Structures are given as C-alpha cells and as structure tokens.
Amino acid sequence: MKTETFMEILNDIDGEFIEKAHAPREKGKILSPKKWFALIAAILLFGATATVVIAAVRSIEYKGTGRWILYNGSEKYGYEMTITVENVPENSFWENIDSVRKVLVEKAEDHSDCLVSENGTEVHSCGYVSKEFLVRNEAAEWLDYDGVKIIDFREAGHIKTFVTVHGDYSEAGSGKIAAVTINSQWKKSGISFGTQAEINTDISGKTTYSYHMEIPEGSGVENSYKKSKNGTEYIVLRIYPKYGNGGFTEIQSMLVKDGILYSFNADFKEEKLEECYKILEEWADNF
16 A cells, blocks of 8 residues: 555644555555545445345345446446445534544545546545554544444454545535444454445435445456354355466455444465455454
C-alpha cells in the first residue's frame, strides 16, 4: 500500500486524520483500505438493485460468476452476491465518528474522493476520512461502539487498523454518513491477511444489497458455506488461477452477525492454502 499524508488536525479528535492515495496492490499483499473502500462502494453503488428481504433467506446468497454493466456503461467480470444487513440510524453516531461530518462536507465541496461517472456529472460517493492506528486496542477505544466485534488472533502480528467514515453517496455535501468500516491488517504463519467490519446506516432505506466483485478473467471461483464453532454461518470463496500453478490463490469470506457485515481476505501461494484455512476458522470462531 502506498500512502500520502493529507489533511488537517481536528481539534476534538486525538491524532491526525489522513487521506490515502493508493496504487494497486501487488499479489501476495494484504488488502489496502482502498480495496476495502472499493468493496463497500460496490455494495453502495449497486444498492439500487436491492431485492426485498424474504424470511429464512441466508444473509449472504452467492449468485455465481458472470458479467455485469456498471452505471457508466463499462463491463466487468466477476461474481455476484446479495447481502442482508441491519442499519444503524444515521443520526445516532457516537462522538468521535460524528465529528467527522464537517470534513466530509469540505471534501464534497472540492470533490475530494468523489466517485463520478465518466462524463463527470453524476456523483455517487463523495468523501471518506480514514484514521490509522498502530495499536488495535486504541482503534477500539476511539471507535467506542459496543455493537461491533473487535477480532483478535493467537500469535498473529497486528500491522495496523484503519477506521474509515464514508460520506453519503446520494447526497454529496450533506455531511451524512453512509457507513463506517474497521479494517485491520495482520500477518501470521507467513500469510498476510485483512479483516473488516462494516457498519451501514439507514440513509439508503435498504437492508439488502447486490454485491459485485471483479476478479481476473482467467480465474475460477469455488464457494462453500461453513459454520463456526458457535454455529454462525459464513461463506468461503476460493479464487484461483485456472491456468497453471504459478499464480496466487485468494480466499474471501464474509458473514453477517448482529446486522454487521464482517469480511476476511488473504492471497498467497497455493502451498499455504491449508494454513490459511486454519486462520480463517480462527477468525470465524470469534462469532
């Protein structure tokens, strides 16, 4: 991940808010906050195609791979899922998160971090602010929200955690918050991996979202549903190169617990697959 220090110090928040300018990650590296931001943007941008929630339907439904058309007319290849979550009231955020609103307004005014259509007229998401923590417990203390599970791992090295506040994608400049994500980066047994919690607000009025994720054209996807030791169901996606054995394998996993979307992601050489599954199970057993 490449970073570039940005902005201002907020008087009522300890530490420094920073804007990140990220280059694409290399294979074998952990997900950057930019990749996690792309993940949440995929949910927000495609939320307009949400379906009605039906009782007894899984929180995460895998739809398969294929092609889809983006709002700007471009075509992508990847997999699709629907994800059902619960929403936190937008006007009930705790103090530290709530104080970020004025920064989102300022960034919307100069179009910082705005996702726009190719003709530059349609603003879909405007502004995100990310706070970085090298000590995981400090991130939890700053977040100050008992509703989210803070994940820990045995004998794993915590690299850093980002708490990111995403501005309203439909009403740029309002200062409203669409979501908050907590993204932690880890290393264990020679495998770099990331975990994320995503808290959505009720500004969209939706609880079920279409989720699209782009994958390389020459890749295959295996999906399965598993259960943690506590009985929580989670989906596991193994994305692998169809041709040859020299490429990287990627594991993506998601679950919904108490309405919050939690994610796990790692990519690595195929010989590390069994070890990665052990780490994945340790993650899932937190729920």
